[in-house]
Amino acid sequence: MYLAMLGSEEDRERFTLLYEAHEKRLYAVALKVLRDPTRAEDAAQQTWLQVLRNWERINALDWDSAAKYLVVAARNAALDMLKKERWNTSMPEDWDPPAPEDGQGEYQRLVELIRSLPEAYRRVLELKFVEEETNQEIARRLGLKESTVSTKVQRGRRLLLDAMEQEGYSYG
Numbered sequence: 001m002y003l004a005m006l007g008s009e010e011d012r013e014r015f016t017l018l019y020e021a022h023e024k025r026l027y028a029v030a031l032k033v034l035r036d037p038t039r040a041e042d043a044a045q046q047t048w049l050q051v052l053r054n055w056e057r058i059n060a061l062d063w064d065s066a067a068k069y070l071v072v073a074a075r076n077a078a079l080d081m082l083k084k085e086r087w088n089t090s091m092p093e094d095w096d097p098p099a100p101e102d103g104q105g106e107y108q109r110l111v112e113l114i115r116s117l118p119e120a121y122r123r124v125l126e127l128k129f130v131e132e133e134t135n136q137e138i139a140r141r142l143g144l145k146e147s148t149v150s151t152k153v154q155r156g157r158r159l160l161l162d163a164m165e166q167e168g169y170s171y172g
Contacts, residue, residue: 005052026074033078043078083143113163121156
């Protein structure tokens, strides 16, 4: 399949040589990061697709530089998969957040409203308002930039306030 994406026979031959020489190494790199054979295969495949997307640049590299590029690309593909998985993992449904002693009913409702938000904001707001983590802590935990966390907190807060208004909440 990959070979069909390349224009010339020379490109197909070079790609085949790279693939045969580094296929197992890229899988091993991804496996070391992901610790799951199936996900490691997916990361390795993503790496080869990236190679094709950047073929002109990679083809211009000497053999050793291309090999180094492939290893870094495989590692990055695996790390990207981990980041996406962390981002998409929400708090478990049976998760029982620590609640303050007074206003527990309102607190529980806040948790329910946060859980009802779109997934892109839910995890960040759970960590911000329920776990009371700083934007820096959230960024580190989710593998995001702090500015991204800040934006998601602002947008999520707006969605949360809209949801609260729809339910007739009053807030100061």
